Amino acid sequence: MTADVVDQTTGAGEPLAADEIRAMRERIDEIDQAIIDLWLERARLSQAVGKTRMASGGTRLVLSREREIVDRFRAALGPDGTQIALMILRAGRGPL
Numbered sequence: 001m002t003a004d005v006v007d008q009t010t011g012a013g014e015p016l017a018a019d020e021i022r023a024m025r026e027r028i029d030e031i032d033q034a035i036i037d038l039w040l041e042r043a044r045l046s047q048a049v050g051k052t053r054m055a056s057g058g059t060r061l062v063l064s065r066e067r068e069i070v071d072r073f074r075a076a077l078g079p080d081g082t083q084i085a086l087m088i089l090r091a092g093r094g095p096l
């Protein structure tokens, strides 16, 4: 059953629940920003590694290293981890 008055922004049916949800959302927003910042920092580092390697006459990619990264994400997060790792890698080195 739905409460008589549902808070529009949180979707909660009671004021106390709405307060709790707002507090948890604050932390969720902080975490999301940290993920965005780390994502961008990692992409910049990945591009710098690629430039350094290619300037030294090396290869654009190191697939054994990519496999290691995909394996780590899959071991920690399951099948979603594989997808996340592939997106993270693409953000740095570009599409294969």
Ligand SMILES: O=C(O)C(=O)C[C@]1(C(=O)O)C=C[C@@H](O)C=C1
Residues within 6 Å of the ligand: 046, 049, 050, 060, 061, 062, 063, 065, 066, 069, 088, 089, 092, 093
């Ligand atoms: O670690 C490297 O050698 C990188 O170039 C970085 C990175 C990555 O984004 O993690 C990117 C491309 C390579 O194929 C492997 C890994």
